Amino acid sequence: MRRFLALAVALVSLIAAGFLWTRDRPVAVATEAAPAAAPAESEAEDGALVAPVSDVTPADREARRFARYDKNRDAEVSRDEYLASRRKAFARLDTNGDGRLAFEEYAVATVKKFGKADRDGDGNLDADEFATTAAKRRAAPACQCSP
Template sequence: MWRYLVGAGGALLLVVAGLFLFRGSASTETRLPPAPKEAVASGTEQDLPAEPPSATARTREQKRFDRIDKDKNGTIAKDEYFALRRKLFAKLDTDRDGKLSFEEWSVKAVERFQGADKDKSGTLTRAEFATTAVKRNAKPRCACAPARAQAPETPRQEAGDNED
């Protein structure tokens, strides 16, 4: 008799667990937002340029100059030029042990500033500043290995097709 009671209790527990599962999953369903309205094209393909516009090196150099020219007067003073260098130095000297001194680090920057300042005015014009740009190598588009040919697949024999 006790077997029937245990079986009925187990069945009752399974039914209760099933109810919790179905009610729990129903409340977690998310409703989708309404579909967006269909977009209408405002122009035709003839209005589009043949080639997409791209940024020129002049535009990149202009942004670089404007980023360093804090007072926006069209020239870069030594203080403006070295402000970024000071920040970079602080990042380089991470352990703050002072082994990389500012004078040792800034020798190249001072030489670069003095070499770029052709008129020896103590400031860099846009043309002079353009000569201080870092020359970067072009990155390859893809370093992918060439595709290799796949061997043709042979049909497999069925288990009952042995001809022995």
């Protein structure tokens, strides 16, 4: 029992020390532009952390999106190429395979998603639970190594 009490006191002390150490630190403001710094730098002159700046431009991002759709690499996206991703999503929802999506088939997927998000099972989503329903973006691969 004494060990548990000593551990609890030590834990509270560490939390309090961390709070006191960080309370006077400057907080980054989202409206300020990030200073132009080399990507390898993680701290500014004043010791504040600087977020890394992405070198991917909107034009590059759009070119990558176009390349994902252009399966045959002919520099044109055909109607079939454009609809391919939607066909896959439709096929996942069309559980009876009749080529028609009934409301019940659509609702099953939606109800499952709601059920996973409703962690406390009260039938309502609070802000934290609702945030889990947002579409997840896949992380880019860390390495583009050739085999």
